[in-house]
Amino acid sequence: MERAGLSKREVEDLLNRFEQTNIGFDSGKIFGSMCTSPHPFALEVHSRFHESNLGNPGLYPGTVEMERSVISMVGDLLNLSEPYGHVLSGGTEANITAMYTAKKRSGKRSVLYPRSSHFSVLKAVRLLDMNPIPVDLDENFRMDLGDLESKMDDSLAMVIAVAGTTELGAVDPISEISDIVGDVDLHVDSAFGGFVLPFLEEMNMVEGRVGPWDFRVDSVTTMSTDPHKMGLATIPSGCLLFREPHPLRHLAVESPYLTSPKAYTLAGTRDSGAVASTFATMKHLGREGYCKLVKRCMDNTQYLGTRLLELGLQTVMDPVMNIIAVHHEEPQIVQNKMAQRDFHISKVCEPSALRFVVMPHVGSEPIDRMIEALEQVLKDI
Numbered sequence: 001m002e003r004a005g006l007s008k009r010e011v012e013d014l015l016n017r018f019e020q021t022n023i024g025f026d027s028g029k030i031f032g033s034m035c036t037s038p039h040p041f042a043l044e045v046h047s048r049f050h051e052s053n054l055g056n057p058g059l060y061p062g063t064v065e066m067e068r069s070v071i072s073m074v075g076d077l078l079n080l081s082e083p084y085g086h087v088l089s090g091g092t093e094a095n096i097t098a099m100y101t102a103k104k105r106s107g108k109r110s111v112l113y114p115r116s117s118h119f120s121v122l123k124a125v126r127l128l129d130m131n132p133i134p135v136d137l138d139e140n141f142r143m144d145l146g147d148l149e150s151k152m153d154d155s156l157a158m159v160i161a162v163a164g165t166t167e168l169g170a171v172d173p174i175s176e177i178s179d180i181v182g183d184v185d186l187h188v189d190s191a192f193g194g195f196v197l198p199f200l201e202e203m204n205m206v207e208g209r210v211g212p213w214d215f216r217v218d219s220v221t222t223m224s225t226d227p228h229k230m231g232l233a234t235i236p237s238g239c240l241l242f243r244e245p246h247p248l249r250h251l252a253v254e255s256p257y258l259t260s261p262k263a264y265t266l267a268g269t270r271d272s273g274a275v276a277s278t279f280a281t282m283k284h285l286g287r288e289g290y291c292k293l294v295k296r297c298m299d300n301t302q303y304l305g306t307r308l309l310e311l312g313l314q315t316v317m318d319p320v321m322n323i324i325a326v327h328h329e330e331p332q333i334v335q336n337k338m339a340q341r342d343f344h345i346s347k348v349c350e351p352s353a354l355r356f357v358v359m360p361h362v363g364s365e366p367i368d369r370m371i372e373a374l375e376q377v378l379k380d381i
């Protein structure tokens with residue numbers, strides 16, 4: 001560190017250099033991210049509330065109220081009229097927290113999860129010293145019910161299902177899973193789907209393809225949903241919702257020298273600007289705003305699907321959400337060669353495929369430019 005600080009101008013020069021090496025969403029080059037540019041209002045609100053740290057809630061009753069309101073609005077999206085929970089740093093912290101409460105509540109260690117689960121489940125398994133039992137997928141890349149049934153036993157703390165898988169956007173059959181799990185805690189990871197599926201349902205765009213996937217299903221005990229993905233809030237914003245308040249007591253730790261007697265989240269000091277930004281964005285966009293956003297992403301997903309088909313690439317599954325994957329034998333090579341051309345796509349390992357997430361920053365022009373590059377890359381390999 002310098003002894004005498006640099007002038008702001010000098011630091012600006014450094015920042016500019018770093019900024020130039022980063023890839024912005026507005027470049028139209030990012031096709032493999034589940035995040036996007038936050039709503040401009042979200043950014044503005046974030047910086048206004050950045051110091052109202054919910055790690056010390058007694059000082060910030062206004063931000064506490066915004067957090068309650070966010071949990072209640074997300075509860076409304078996920079069909080739970082009286083939700084409990086918090087705004088956390090994202091889907092990883094939400095999954096870890098849900099699994100921790102299930103382990104504490106049950107006194108058991110095993111967790112069943114589909115092979116399509118996000119890797120944060122494995123992080124949680126390691127941190128919490130749990131026993132991981134992966135469940136196979138069926139031909140539609142959803143949790144296989146027969147395999148689930150055969151793996152149920154008395155050692156289970158939790159079953160995890162996914163409503164919107166990271167790689168393909170598949171939605172597990174939550175009602176059918178619920179019939180099998182009995183009174184074992186059932187967590188639905190809708191980190192991505194939570195801000196997509198409610199609006200697809202509202203626009204009748206998934207009728208007959210996706211059954212009830214949220215708290216409408218009685219045995220769902222917890223759900224996670226990230227406003228910092230399709231919710232257009234700033235990072236870090238991920239919600240964990242509990243159907244009942246009592247599991248929260250397993251999280252409670254005495255915090256005697258702070259303004260509230262107990263703390264309930266893994267993080268101490270919390271970036272609560274994101275809580276305010278989430279509140280403001282949800283209030284401002286409303287259901288109509290999110291429906292428009294999701295419709296636009298789905299239209300662009302369809303357009304991308306058509307363009308990929310023109311290149312002779314076959315989709316792995318008909319997209320339910322704004323994620324599309326096409327079969328390819330060498331996705332890593334294609335991904336690397338596309339990156340050399342400054343287009344950032346992603347891949348699926350099983351089945352071997354190229355993956356594209358059609359976030360709000362992915363419009364038809366970026367799609368056309370990316371397809372042009374992809375056509376060249378496919379010719380070259």
Ligand code: 0PR
Binds near residue numbers: 095162164
């Ligand atoms: N659960 C599911 C179903 C997810 O898709 C993700 C994230 C998580 C949990 C974890 O959420 P956090 O990353 O908020 O903790 N899926 C994305 C992924 O791993 C995260 C991401 C976002 C990756 C933006 C890249 C990126 O540019 O692909």
